[in-house]
Amino acid sequence: MSEADQADILTPPEQEVAPAPAAPPEEFPFVTLPPQVSFATGGVMPPSEVYLGTNDWLTLQAWTSISGLELRLFLRVLRADGQIIQCAYDYWPQPLPATNAWTVNVPEGFLLGGFVGVGGTCPTGGCYIRLNLGAGSWGGAGPAQVLLKGYVPTNGPLSWPYPRHQNPVEGPGRLRRIKGTDPGPGNIIMEYVPSGTRWKLISLFCTFTTSATAGNRAVYLYFLDSLGLWLAVPPGVLQPASSVAYYTWSIGVQNYTPAVALYYAMPLPADLYLQAGADIMVAASGMQAGDDFSAPQLLVEEWVEP
Amino acid sequence: MTTKLKCGTCGGTYQPIQADGLRYFHACPPVYDPVTKVSQERPDRRDENIIVDGASRSVGIRAEGKGAVAVEVAPEL
Numbered sequence: 001m002s003e004a005d006q007a008d009i010l011t012p013p014e015q016e017v018a019p020a021p022a023a024p025p026e027e028f029p030f031v032t033l034p035p036q037v038s039f040a041t042g043g044v045m046p047p048s049e050v051y052l053g054t055n056d057w058l059t060l061q062a063w064t065s066i067s068g069l070e071l072r073l074f075l076r077v078l079r080a081d082g083q084i085i086q087c088a089y090d091y092w093p094q095p096l097p098a099t100n101a102w103t104v105n106v107p108e109g110f111l112l113g114g115f116v117g118v119g120g121t122c123p124t125g126g127c128y129i130r131l132n133l134g135a136g137s138w139g140g141a142g143p144a145q146v147l148l149k150g151y152v153p154t155n156g157p158l159s160w161p162y163p164r165h166q167n168p169v170e171g172p173g174r175l176r177r178i179k180g181t182d183p184g185p186g187n188i189i190m191e192y193v194p195s196g197t198r199w200k201l202i203s204l205f206c207t208f209t210t211s212a213t214a215g216n217r218a219v220y221l222y223f224l225d226s227l228g229l230w231l232a233v234p235p236g237v238l239q240p241a242s243s244v245a246y247y248t249w250s251i252g253v254q255n256y257t258p259a260v261a262l263y264y265a266m267p268l269p270a271d272l273y274l275q276a277g278a279d280i281m282v283a284a285s286g287m288q289a290g291d292d293f294s295a296p297q298l299l300v301e302e303w304v305e306p
Numbered sequence: 307m308t309t310k311l312k313c314g315t316c317g318g319t320y321q322p323i324q325a326d327g328l329r330y331f332h333a334c335p336p337v338y339d340p341v342t343k344v345s346q347e348r349p350d351r352r353d354e355n356i357i358v359d360g361a362s363r364s365v366g367i368r369a370e371g372k373g374a375v376a377v378e379v380a381p382e383l
Contacts, residue, residue: 065328095329099362177325181318181332188345190335195355287340295320 070119096196117157125174182295211290314372
Protein backbone atom coordinates (compact mmCIF):
# COMPACT_ATOMS: atom_id res chain seq x y z
CA MET A 1 0.00 0.00 0.00
CA SER A 2 1.41 3.35 -0.93
CA GLU A 3 1.94 6.08 1.59
CA ALA A 4 -0.76 8.08 -0.09
CA ASP A 5 -3.26 5.24 0.34
CA GLN A 6 -2.28 4.80 3.98
CA ALA A 7 -2.74 8.48 4.50
CA ASP A 8 -6.22 8.17 3.02
CA ILE A 9 -7.14 5.59 5.63
CA LEU A 10 -5.31 6.85 8.68
CA THR A 11 -5.80 10.57 8.37
CA PRO A 12 -8.82 11.72 10.36
CA PRO A 13 -11.41 13.48 8.30
CA GLU A 14 -11.42 17.18 8.24
CA GLN A 15 -13.81 18.72 10.68
CA GLU A 16 -16.27 20.05 8.28
CA VAL A 17 -20.00 20.01 8.43
CA ALA A 18 -21.47 17.04 6.67
CA PRO A 19 -23.77 17.93 3.80
CA ALA A 20 -27.42 17.76 4.64
CA PRO A 21 -28.94 14.46 3.56
CA ALA A 22 -31.40 14.45 0.74
CA ALA A 23 -35.03 14.63 1.69
CA PRO A 24 -36.18 11.11 2.49
CA PRO A 25 -39.01 9.45 0.63
CA GLU A 26 -42.28 9.31 2.48
CA GLU A 27 -42.82 6.47 4.93
CA PHE A 28 -39.09 6.11 5.31
CA PRO A 29 -38.13 7.12 8.82
CA PHE A 30 -34.41 7.02 9.39
CA VAL A 31 -31.65 8.62 11.36
CA THR A 32 -28.21 9.51 10.08
CA LEU A 33 -24.85 9.52 11.75
CA PRO A 34 -22.14 11.91 10.56
CA PRO A 35 -19.13 9.86 9.47
CA GLN A 36 -16.34 9.66 12.02
CA VAL A 37 -13.84 8.05 9.67
CA SER A 38 -13.21 8.19 5.96
CA PHE A 39 -12.37 5.42 3.57
CA ALA A 40 -10.38 4.94 0.45
CA THR A 41 -12.86 4.72 -2.37
CA GLY A 42 -10.69 3.55 -5.24
CA GLY A 43 -9.38 0.03 -5.80
CA VAL A 44 -10.88 -1.41 -2.62
CA MET A 45 -13.47 -4.11 -1.93
CA PRO A 46 -17.03 -2.81 -1.50
CA PRO A 47 -18.32 -2.95 2.08
CA SER A 48 -21.27 -5.13 1.12
CA GLU A 49 -22.22 -7.45 -1.67
CA VAL A 50 -25.55 -5.72 -2.08
CA TYR A 51 -25.64 -2.27 -3.57
CA LEU A 52 -29.01 -0.60 -3.61
CA GLY A 53 -29.60 1.44 -6.72
CA THR A 54 -31.87 4.39 -7.07
CA ASN A 55 -34.69 2.29 -8.51
CA ASP A 56 -34.32 -0.69 -6.19
CA TRP A 57 -36.86 -1.60 -3.58
CA LEU A 58 -37.46 -4.12 -0.84
CA THR A 59 -40.63 -6.12 -0.35
CA LEU A 60 -41.48 -7.78 2.94
CA GLN A 61 -44.04 -10.60 2.67
CA ALA A 62 -45.58 -12.27 5.68
CA TRP A 63 -47.96 -15.13 6.43
CA THR A 64 -49.09 -15.65 9.99
CA SER A 65 -51.68 -17.48 12.03
CA ILE A 66 -51.46 -14.91 14.82
CA SER A 67 -53.75 -11.89 15.06
CA GLY A 68 -52.26 -8.58 16.16
CA LEU A 69 -48.67 -9.61 15.60
CA GLU A 70 -46.16 -6.79 15.14
CA LEU A 71 -43.35 -7.26 12.63
CA ARG A 72 -40.23 -5.10 12.72
CA LEU A 73 -37.92 -4.51 9.79
CA PHE A 74 -34.59 -2.87 10.50
CA LEU A 75 -31.96 -1.91 7.92
CA ARG A 76 -28.52 -0.29 7.89
CA VAL A 77 -27.41 1.37 4.69
CA LEU A 78 -24.07 3.03 3.93
CA ARG A 79 -24.62 5.85 1.52
CA ALA A 80 -22.06 7.00 -0.99
CA ASP A 81 -21.34 10.09 1.09
CA GLY A 82 -20.22 7.88 3.98
CA GLN A 83 -23.27 8.30 6.15
CA ILE A 84 -24.89 5.27 7.71
CA ILE A 85 -28.67 5.31 7.61
CA GLN A 86 -30.64 3.23 10.07
CA CYS A 87 -34.19 2.49 9.03
CA ALA A 88 -36.90 0.94 11.17
CA TYR A 89 -40.36 -0.09 10.11
CA ASP A 90 -43.30 -1.63 11.97
CA TYR A 91 -46.02 -3.69 10.33
CA TRP A 92 -49.14 -5.48 11.55
CA PRO A 93 -49.88 -8.38 9.21
CA GLN A 94 -53.37 -9.81 8.77
CA PRO A 95 -53.68 -13.47 9.81
CA LEU A 96 -54.09 -16.35 7.39
CA PRO A 97 -55.14 -16.88 4.73
CA ALA A 98 -54.07 -13.33 3.89
CA THR A 99 -50.76 -12.76 2.15
CA ASN A 100 -49.22 -9.55 3.45
CA ALA A 101 -46.75 -7.53 1.40
CA TRP A 102 -45.17 -4.16 1.98
CA THR A 103 -42.81 -2.41 -0.41
CA VAL A 104 -40.12 -0.03 0.80
CA ASN A 105 -38.27 2.36 -1.46
CA VAL A 106 -34.69 2.25 -0.25
CA PRO A 107 -31.97 4.90 -0.49
CA GLU A 108 -28.98 4.39 -2.74
CA GLY A 109 -26.03 2.81 -0.99
CA PHE A 110 -24.57 -0.40 0.37
CA LEU A 111 -26.89 -2.59 2.43
CA LEU A 112 -24.77 -3.37 5.48
CA GLY A 113 -27.28 -5.50 7.34
CA GLY A 114 -30.81 -5.88 8.53
CA PHE A 115 -33.25 -8.07 10.35
CA VAL A 116 -36.90 -8.93 10.70
CA GLY A 117 -38.17 -9.51 14.23
CA VAL A 118 -41.44 -9.55 16.12
CA GLY A 119 -42.92 -7.54 18.91
CA GLY A 120 -44.67 -9.85 21.34
CA THR A 121 -44.81 -13.61 21.35
CA CYS A 122 -44.49 -15.59 18.16
CA PRO A 123 -44.03 -19.36 18.57
CA THR A 124 -42.12 -21.31 15.96
CA GLY A 125 -44.39 -21.88 13.02
CA GLY A 126 -46.47 -18.81 13.78
CA CYS A 127 -45.16 -16.34 11.21
CA TYR A 128 -43.24 -16.95 8.00
CA ILE A 129 -41.65 -14.01 6.17
CA ARG A 130 -39.76 -13.32 2.97
CA LEU A 131 -37.71 -10.21 2.24
CA ASN A 132 -37.11 -9.64 -1.46
CA LEU A 133 -34.85 -7.17 -3.21
CA GLY A 134 -36.35 -5.92 -6.43
CA ALA A 135 -34.40 -4.29 -9.19
CA GLY A 136 -35.70 -1.97 -11.83
CA SER A 137 -38.31 0.67 -11.99
CA TRP A 138 -40.66 1.09 -9.07
CA GLY A 139 -43.42 -1.51 -9.33
CA GLY A 140 -41.99 -2.87 -12.56
CA ALA A 141 -39.66 -5.83 -12.49
CA GLY A 142 -40.18 -8.63 -10.00
CA PRO A 143 -37.86 -9.64 -7.17
CA ALA A 144 -34.26 -10.07 -8.17
CA GLN A 145 -32.89 -11.54 -4.97
CA VAL A 146 -34.23 -13.09 -1.80
CA LEU A 147 -32.45 -11.62 1.19
CA LEU A 148 -34.34 -13.40 3.95
CA LYS A 149 -36.96 -16.06 4.35
CA GLY A 150 -37.99 -18.17 7.28
CA TYR A 151 -40.03 -18.36 10.44
CA VAL A 152 -39.52 -15.42 12.74
CA PRO A 153 -38.77 -16.60 16.26
CA THR A 154 -39.58 -14.57 19.34
CA ASN A 155 -36.16 -14.80 20.87
CA GLY A 156 -34.03 -13.78 17.91
CA PRO A 157 -34.79 -12.06 14.63
CA LEU A 158 -33.98 -13.34 11.19
CA SER A 159 -30.90 -11.44 10.13
CA TRP A 160 -29.05 -10.58 6.94
CA PRO A 161 -26.32 -11.18 5.88
CA TYR A 162 -25.61 -14.83 6.60
CA PRO A 163 -29.21 -15.91 7.05
CA ARG A 164 -30.35 -19.47 6.90
CA HIS A 165 -33.09 -19.77 4.35
CA GLN A 166 -35.96 -21.91 5.49
CA ASN A 167 -39.03 -23.20 3.72
CA PRO A 168 -42.36 -22.67 5.46
CA VAL A 169 -42.98 -26.35 6.18
CA GLU A 170 -39.39 -27.10 7.15
CA GLY A 171 -38.41 -28.00 10.67
CA PRO A 172 -40.67 -28.36 13.67
CA GLY A 173 -44.05 -26.64 13.54
CA ARG A 174 -46.22 -25.24 16.24
CA LEU A 175 -47.86 -27.68 18.62
CA ARG A 176 -51.56 -27.00 18.95
CA ARG A 177 -54.33 -28.48 21.03
CA ILE A 178 -57.61 -28.05 19.26
CA LYS A 179 -61.08 -28.79 20.50
CA GLY A 180 -63.27 -29.42 17.48
CA THR A 181 -67.01 -29.25 16.94
CA ASP A 182 -69.31 -31.25 19.20
CA PRO A 183 -71.53 -32.62 16.44
CA GLY A 184 -74.67 -33.39 18.40
CA PRO A 185 -76.66 -36.69 18.48
CA GLY A 186 -76.83 -38.64 15.23
CA ASN A 187 -74.04 -36.70 13.59
CA ILE A 188 -70.47 -37.63 12.82
CA ILE A 189 -67.23 -35.84 13.61
CA MET A 190 -65.69 -33.95 10.72
CA GLU A 191 -62.72 -31.65 11.17
CA TYR A 192 -60.99 -29.73 8.40
CA VAL A 193 -57.43 -28.50 8.05
CA PRO A 194 -57.83 -24.69 7.82
CA SER A 195 -56.83 -22.64 4.80
CA GLY A 196 -53.15 -21.78 4.53
CA THR A 197 -51.94 -24.40 6.99
CA ARG A 198 -50.49 -27.89 7.06
CA TRP A 199 -51.13 -30.29 9.90
CA LYS A 200 -49.40 -33.36 11.17
CA LEU A 201 -52.00 -35.22 13.21
CA ILE A 202 -50.42 -36.59 16.37
CA SER A 203 -53.49 -37.78 18.23
CA LEU A 204 -57.26 -37.54 18.32
CA PHE A 205 -59.55 -38.36 21.22
CA CYS A 206 -63.33 -38.51 21.50
CA THR A 207 -66.06 -40.31 23.35
CA PHE A 208 -68.96 -42.14 21.74
CA THR A 209 -72.22 -42.69 23.59
CA THR A 210 -74.52 -45.29 22.12
CA SER A 211 -78.26 -45.31 22.57
CA ALA A 212 -80.34 -48.25 23.79
CA THR A 213 -81.12 -49.30 20.22
CA ALA A 214 -79.74 -52.79 19.83
CA GLY A 215 -76.69 -53.57 17.71
CA ASN A 216 -72.95 -53.19 17.77
CA ARG A 217 -71.24 -50.06 16.43
CA ALA A 218 -67.86 -49.96 14.72
CA VAL A 219 -66.10 -46.60 14.97
CA TYR A 220 -63.76 -45.69 12.10
CA LEU A 221 -61.36 -42.85 11.58
CA TYR A 222 -61.33 -41.69 7.96
CA PHE A 223 -59.20 -39.24 6.00
CA LEU A 224 -60.66 -37.66 2.90
CA ASP A 225 -59.87 -34.95 0.40
CA SER A 226 -61.37 -33.69 -2.84
CA LEU A 227 -60.61 -37.05 -4.48
CA GLY A 228 -62.44 -38.99 -1.78
CA LEU A 229 -61.47 -41.40 0.96
CA TRP A 230 -57.75 -42.20 1.09
CA LEU A 231 -57.11 -43.68 4.52
CA ALA A 232 -59.34 -45.60 6.95
CA VAL A 233 -58.33 -46.73 10.42
CA PRO A 234 -60.71 -49.53 11.47
CA PRO A 235 -61.56 -50.31 15.08
CA GLY A 236 -60.14 -53.28 16.90
CA VAL A 237 -63.35 -53.81 18.84
CA LEU A 238 -67.09 -53.30 18.50
CA GLN A 239 -69.04 -51.09 20.87
CA PRO A 240 -72.39 -52.37 22.22
CA ALA A 241 -75.60 -50.42 22.76
CA SER A 242 -76.13 -48.32 25.89
CA SER A 243 -72.46 -47.68 26.52
CA VAL A 244 -69.89 -44.92 26.57
CA ALA A 245 -66.52 -45.65 25.00
CA TYR A 246 -63.35 -43.58 24.90
CA TYR A 247 -61.42 -43.60 21.64
CA THR A 248 -57.84 -42.53 21.10
CA TRP A 249 -56.00 -42.57 17.80
CA SER A 250 -52.34 -41.77 18.21
CA ILE A 251 -48.91 -42.14 16.75
CA GLY A 252 -46.99 -44.82 18.57
CA VAL A 253 -49.80 -47.05 19.81
CA GLN A 254 -51.01 -50.38 18.53
CA ASN A 255 -54.53 -51.58 18.04
CA TYR A 256 -55.16 -53.55 21.19
CA THR A 257 -57.86 -54.88 23.43
CA PRO A 258 -57.84 -52.69 26.51
CA ALA A 259 -57.47 -53.93 30.03
CA VAL A 260 -59.93 -51.25 31.06
CA ALA A 261 -63.25 -51.77 29.34
CA LEU A 262 -64.33 -49.31 26.68
CA TYR A 263 -61.01 -47.46 26.49
CA TYR A 264 -59.89 -48.09 22.95
CA ALA A 265 -56.63 -47.08 21.29
CA MET A 266 -55.90 -47.23 17.58
CA PRO A 267 -52.74 -46.39 15.64
CA LEU A 268 -52.01 -43.47 13.34
CA PRO A 269 -49.28 -43.39 10.66
CA ALA A 270 -46.14 -41.77 12.04
CA ASP A 271 -45.93 -38.98 9.46
CA LEU A 272 -49.50 -38.14 8.64
CA TYR A 273 -49.25 -34.75 6.95
CA LEU A 274 -52.51 -33.13 5.94
CA GLN A 275 -52.83 -30.16 3.63
CA ALA A 276 -55.41 -27.40 3.82
CA GLY A 277 -58.90 -28.68 3.15
CA ALA A 278 -58.18 -32.27 4.14
CA ASP A 279 -60.98 -33.88 6.13
CA ILE A 280 -60.65 -35.87 9.35
CA MET A 281 -63.81 -37.88 9.89
CA VAL A 282 -64.93 -40.14 12.73
CA ALA A 283 -68.03 -42.18 11.96
CA ALA A 284 -69.60 -45.42 13.11
CA SER A 285 -71.16 -48.17 11.07
CA GLY A 286 -74.34 -49.28 12.77
CA MET A 287 -74.75 -45.78 14.15
CA GLN A 288 -78.23 -44.90 15.41
CA ALA A 289 -80.03 -41.58 15.58
CA GLY A 290 -79.51 -41.29 19.33
CA ASP A 291 -75.78 -42.08 19.27
CA ASP A 292 -73.61 -39.17 20.22
CA PHE A 293 -69.97 -38.27 19.61
CA SER A 294 -68.27 -35.74 21.84
CA ALA A 295 -66.20 -32.84 20.55
CA PRO A 296 -62.91 -34.28 19.26
CA GLN A 297 -59.70 -33.29 20.99
CA LEU A 298 -56.80 -33.00 18.55
CA LEU A 299 -53.09 -32.65 19.04
CA VAL A 300 -51.50 -31.39 15.84
CA GLU A 301 -48.26 -29.90 14.66
CA GLU A 302 -49.08 -26.90 12.50
CA TRP A 303 -47.16 -25.02 9.83
CA VAL A 304 -48.00 -21.98 7.80
CA GLU A 305 -48.23 -23.10 4.17
CA PRO A 306 -48.75 -20.19 1.75
CA MET B 307 -66.64 -12.61 24.84
CA THR B 308 -68.36 -15.50 23.11
CA THR B 309 -66.76 -18.74 24.20
CA LYS B 310 -69.06 -21.22 22.49
CA LEU B 311 -71.23 -21.07 19.37
CA LYS B 312 -73.95 -23.34 18.08
CA CYS B 313 -74.20 -23.82 14.34
CA GLY B 314 -77.68 -23.12 12.96
CA THR B 315 -77.21 -25.68 10.20
CA CYS B 316 -75.78 -28.80 11.83
CA GLY B 317 -76.40 -28.02 15.50
CA GLY B 318 -72.78 -28.63 16.42
CA THR B 319 -71.23 -26.54 19.17
CA TYR B 320 -67.68 -25.23 19.10
CA GLN B 321 -65.24 -22.72 20.56
CA PRO B 322 -64.52 -19.97 17.99
CA ILE B 323 -61.37 -19.02 19.91
CA GLN B 324 -59.28 -21.95 21.07
CA ALA B 325 -57.38 -22.23 24.32
CA ASP B 326 -54.20 -21.09 22.57
CA GLY B 327 -55.91 -17.92 21.41
CA LEU B 328 -56.16 -18.89 17.76
CA ARG B 329 -59.33 -19.07 15.73
CA TYR B 330 -61.23 -22.24 15.03
CA PHE B 331 -62.96 -22.44 11.67
CA HIS B 332 -66.10 -24.55 11.99
CA ALA B 333 -67.44 -26.36 8.94
CA CYS B 334 -70.51 -28.59 9.07
CA PRO B 335 -69.97 -32.33 8.78
CA PRO B 336 -71.80 -34.13 5.99
CA VAL B 337 -74.84 -36.27 6.60
CA TYR B 338 -73.58 -39.82 7.03
CA ASP B 339 -75.46 -42.98 6.19
CA PRO B 340 -74.03 -45.66 8.51
CA VAL B 341 -75.51 -48.46 6.40
CA THR B 342 -74.12 -47.48 3.02
CA LYS B 343 -71.18 -45.57 4.57
CA VAL B 344 -71.87 -42.77 2.14
CA SER B 345 -71.69 -39.16 3.28
CA GLN B 346 -73.55 -36.40 1.57
CA GLU B 347 -73.02 -32.68 1.79
CA ARG B 348 -75.51 -30.93 4.01
CA PRO B 349 -77.87 -28.32 2.49
CA ASP B 350 -77.05 -24.80 3.72
CA ARG B 351 -73.71 -26.05 4.96
CA ARG B 352 -71.79 -23.53 7.07
CA ASP B 353 -68.06 -23.20 6.41
CA GLU B 354 -66.15 -20.55 8.36
CA ASN B 355 -62.90 -20.93 6.45
CA ILE B 356 -61.85 -17.52 5.18
CA ILE B 357 -61.97 -16.55 1.55
CA VAL B 358 -59.70 -13.84 0.21
CA ASP B 359 -59.83 -11.51 -2.75
CA GLY B 360 -57.13 -10.99 -5.36
CA ALA B 361 -55.19 -8.79 -2.97
CA SER B 362 -55.25 -11.48 -0.27
CA ARG B 363 -57.62 -9.51 1.91
CA SER B 364 -60.16 -11.41 3.94
CA VAL B 365 -63.60 -10.80 2.46
CA GLY B 366 -65.71 -13.23 4.46
CA ILE B 367 -66.33 -16.87 5.18
CA ARG B 368 -66.94 -19.53 2.56
CA ALA B 369 -70.54 -20.28 3.45
CA GLU B 370 -72.79 -18.62 5.99
CA GLY B 371 -75.31 -21.48 6.14
CA LYS B 372 -77.95 -20.78 8.74
CA GLY B 373 -75.57 -18.81 10.89
CA ALA B 374 -74.40 -19.49 14.41
CA VAL B 375 -75.58 -18.29 17.79
CA ALA B 376 -73.71 -17.83 21.03
CA VAL B 377 -74.58 -20.46 23.61
CA GLU B 378 -71.89 -19.60 26.11
CA VAL B 379 -70.48 -16.18 26.93
CA ALA B 380 -67.62 -15.50 29.30
CA PRO B 381 -68.66 -13.32 32.25
CA GLU B 382 -67.36 -9.78 32.24
CA LEU B 383 -64.55 -9.20 34.69
